[in-house]
Amino acid sequence: MEKFTTHTGVGVPLRRSNVDTDQIIPAVYLKRVTRTGFEDALFAAWRGDPDFVLNQDAYRSGSVLVAGPDFGTGSSREHAVWALKDYGFRAVLSARFADIFRGNSGKQGLLAAQLAQEDIELIWKVLESAPGTEVTVDLESRTVTCGDVVAPFQVDDYTRWRLMEGLDDIGLTLGHEEDIAEFERSRPSYKPTTLPAKHLPTVEVRAARPIALPIQPVSR
Amino acid sequence: MGKTLAEKVWAEHVVRRGDDGAPDLLYIDLHLVHEVTSPQAFEGLRLAGRKVRRPDLTIATEDHNTPTLDIDLPIADVTSRTQIETLRRNAAEFGVRIHSLGDADQGIVHQVGPQLGLTQPGMTVVCGDSHTSTHGAFGALAFGIGTSEVEHVLATQTLPLAPFKTMAINVEGQLPPGTTSKDIILAIIAKIGTGGGQGYVLEYRGEAIRALSMEARMTICNMSIEAGARAGMIAPDETTFAYLKGRPHAPEGADWDAAVEHWRTLRTDDDAVFDAEVTLRASDLEPFVTWGTNPGQGLPISASVPVPEEIADENERVAAERAIEYMGLVPGTPLKEIPVDTVFIGSCTNGRIEDLRSVAKVFQGRRKADNVRVLVVPASARVRLQAEAEGLDRIFLEFGAEWRNAGCSMCLGMNPDQLAPGERAASTSNRNFEGRQGKGGRTHLVSPLVAAATAIRGTLSSVADLAADDPSFADLDVAELDGSPLVPLDPRVPMQV
Ligand code: SF4
Numbered sequence A: 001m002e003k004f005t006t007h008t009g010v011g012v013p014l015r016r017s018n019v020d021t022d023q024i025i026p027a028v029y030l031k032r033v034t035r036t037g038f039e040d041a042l043f044a045a046w047r048g049d050p051d052f053v054l055n056q057d058a059y060r061s062g063s064v065l066v067a068g069p070d071f072g073t074g075s076s077r078e079h080a081v082w083a084l085k086d087y088g089f090r091a092v093l094s095a096r097f098a099d100i101f102r103g104n105s106g107k108q109g110l111l112a113a114q115l116a117q118e119d120i121e122l123i124w125k126v127l128e129s130a131p132g133t134e135v136t137v138d139l140e141s142r143t144v145t146c147g148d149v150v151a152p153f154q155v156d157d158y159t160r161w162r163l164m165e166g167l168d169d170i171g172l173t174l175g176h177e178e179d180i181a182e183f184e185r186s187r188p189s190y191k192p193t194t195l196p197a198k199h200l201p202t203v204e205v206r207a208a209r210p211i212a213l214p215i216q217p218v219s220r
Numbered sequence B: 001m002g003k004t005l006a007e008k009v010w011a012e013h014v015v016r017r018g019d020d021g022a023p024d025l026l027y028i029d030l031h032l033v034h035e036v037t038s039p040q041a042f043e044g045l046r047l048a049g050r051k052v053r054r055p056d057l058t059i060a061t062e063d064h065n066t067p068t069l070d071i072d073l074p075i076a077d078v079t080s081r082t083q084i085e086t087l088r089r090n091a092a093e094f095g096v097r098i099h100s101l102g103d104a105d106q107g108i109v110h111q112v113g114p115q116l117g118l119t120q121p122g123m124t125v126v127c128g129d130s131h132t133s134t135h136g137a138f139g140a141l142a143f144g145i146g147t148s149e150v151e152h153v154l155a156t157q158t159l160p161l162a163p164f165k166t167m168a169i170n171v172e173g174q175l176p177p178g179t180t181s182k183d184i185i186l187a188i189i190a191k192i193g194t195g196g197g198q199g200y201v202l203e204y205r206g207e208a209i210r211a212l213s214m215e216a217r218m219t220i221c222n223m224s225i226e227a228g229a230r231a232g233m234i235a236p237d238e239t240t241f242a243y244l245k246g247r248p249h250a251p252e253g254a255d256w257d258a259a260v261e262h263w264r265t266l267r268t269d270d271d272a273v274f275d276a277e278v279t280l281r282a283s284d285l286e287p288f289v290t291w292g293t294n295p296g297q298g299l300p301i302s303a304s305v306p307v308p309e310e311i312a313d314e315n316e317r318v319a320a321e322r323a324i325e326y327m328g329l330v331p332g333t334p335l336k337e338i339p340v341d342t343v344f345i346g347s348c349t350n351g352r353i354e355d356l357r358s359v360a361k362v363f364q365g366r367r368k369a370d371n372v373r374v375l376v377v378p379a380s381a382r383v384r385l386q387a388e389a390e391g392l393d394r395i396f397l398e399f400g401a402e403w404r405n406a407g408c409s410m411c412l413g414m415n416p417d418q419l420a421p422g423e424r425a426a427s428t429s430n431r432n433f434e435g436r437q438g439k440g441g442r443t444h445l446v447s448p449l450v451a452a453a454t455a456i457r458g459t460l461s462s463v464a465d466l467a468a469d470d471p472s473f474a475d476l477d478v479a480e481l482d483g484s485p486l487v488p489l490d491p492r493v494p495m496q497v
Helices: A027-031 A079-087 A099-108 A117-129 A157-165 A169-174 A177-185 B005-011 B039-048 B078-094 B109-115 B130-138 B147-156 B181-192 B214-227 B238-244 B253-263 B314-327 B353-363 B381-389 B392-399 B448-457 B463-469
Strands: A006-014 A064-067 A091-094 A111-114 A134-138 A143-146 A149-152 B014-016 B024-027 B030-033 B058-061 B097-099 B124-127 B141-144 B158-161 B165-172 B200-205 B231-233 B276-281 B288-290 B298-300 B342-345 B373-376 B424-427 B442-445
Touching: A006 A117, A027 A079, A064 A117, A064 A134, A079 A099, A091 A117, A091 A134, A099 A111, A099 A157, A099 B147, A117 A143, A117 A149, A169 B147, A169 B158, A177 B014, A177 B024, B005 B141, B005 B200, B005 B231, B030 B109, B030 B147, B039 B078, B039 B147, B058 B109, B078 B097, B109 B124, B109 B130, B109 B214, B109 B381, B124 B130, B130 B141, B130 B214, B130 B231, B130 B238, B141 B231, B147 B158, B165 B181, B181 B214, B181 B276, B181 B288, B181 B298, B200 B214, B214 B231, B214 B238, B214 B353, B238 B253, B342 B353, B342 B448, B353 B381, B353 B392, B353 B448, B373 B392, B381 B392, B424 B448, B448 B463
Parallel strands: A006 A064, A064 A091, A091 A111, B030 B058, B030 B124, B058 B097, B124 B141, B165 B200, B165 B276, B200 B231, B342 B373, B342 B424, B424 B442
Antiparallel strands: A006 A134, A134 A143, A143 A149, B014 B024, B024 B158, B288 B298, B288 B442
């Protein structure tokens, strides 16, 4: 995971509250087998609307999403975070996040920064009156700067530390590799392994075929 | 103070205690993988340049998307084919053992682990599938995980986990004839609700549980998740050891002795305290069916569709109204008068050999009701082979049922086995959510015996009802409808699943 100390990028005002994960990425995109390339799926239902904020040139290259309260509610799909990241977002600012979304963001290195709604409103005004204005999100000092607006934000200490160190959950666990290896040495020998594979005798499995059900009289 | 079974298994797997409030790091003994929830996890490894830490504790099988017909032909559905091919490629690239379509060990992931003897008491077992709780029947701590966690386990063989609470579910007394472990778990869920187990690991205990076979125990643990629980467990005993002995991956020789000695310690201490406790009398049970759209909306089969106006709780009333409308039912209708279009016998809940045997005992020498389509889908290719060795397939076909290849099939309808809109099914699977078995499809969850009786009468029925309208059933001994073999095994097929 990339380290995150401070990020500066074009702010995108998303004046909507309760943006749920179905709106962030509709269910049809969940059938994909890849982890990347979800940028086209982000806000898919709204992207056809020429007035939608991401369809306006000034915001197109945005990387800081400034959203209304209750962002990321609904299904727990991690795809919502992947889609935001693939599009190029590094941070989402909102007055309130759904817990699971916040958790998933932390795992994937997307900063979910919680601001007071008044500050969100001030930032929206700046971004809307001067589209293309950049927003600086400083994780070190936990402040957001946009034009004249300087606002504090909240993020829990653990997530902040992980983002600043660039540690995802896996990286963090691998930091304890010695402990894991040590544990493995003490596992009893009777614990099973899948390899080398052991089987019952291999038997040919015949394919079932569609059947026209034979209607035969059966003795009852 | 003593420890519960779940706490013991947890304690044996702590790699690292989390300091102040941080989660414990738990070692995972067995990681089961299937095609639907693994592709992004493997891709994540690839993007980060990581390897699978323990391919030898990982096993993959194809189940959710696999067709149950024509398995030797290319898979017609493009999404399904892509997911399956992706799994095959990932397994090859990362060195993970895989059982593909056509392989005798292919099947639903929760059948494959136990039948190979890979699921053993006291293990931690995970899979990107909520019904991983099935493996708890062996006294393993087994739970479903999300895709990020799948990646975490692949890369580290561990998971950071916050502790859980424990709940004892005591099932006292003996089950009446014609009732099964499916009826026990449906009754439990109806009692504690679909959220009643939230945050808990359930431990099923009591005389009725001890009397169950391993397969029947798996049915109960399988549906723990339907009560909202993290996992379900049953302490291992002689039944467990007998099931495991001689399976391909069961310990042998001195290892077996050491293992059994340890497994015997895996029981809740007498002075241990559960965070919650629920008791159920097995002797009061009768076959259970669901009438609504969540597994908690179930009733004894002699009851009637609820009348919403009579439900005091506002939320429950609204939920019932909605469910009854979706299910196309009339309040007050006796459940036994509800006609079904399809009977589905299969899934990781009830697609095992014992389930098929008990169904075959009811079917033998009879024919299905004219308007009903009957689908019998074994949980794994081994179960299918075993059933064929016992001649069960002939009974099913003569009955007028379709006999299919192994997989999840109509449990979730990711393959072509789906309900049409408005079609009504009696299903031995575990979820009756709206559209679960096909868009607009209506599902009644039932035991294999109820499914079998329903296939004959055409309306939701228990086996006891069969004799009532057809004297030829009088000699059907309900008490003998257990999962024991129907006919002697063919000695040329040295197989036990
Ligand atoms: S049979 Fe159904 S519940 Fe079981 S793993 Fe397959 S889809 Fe899930």
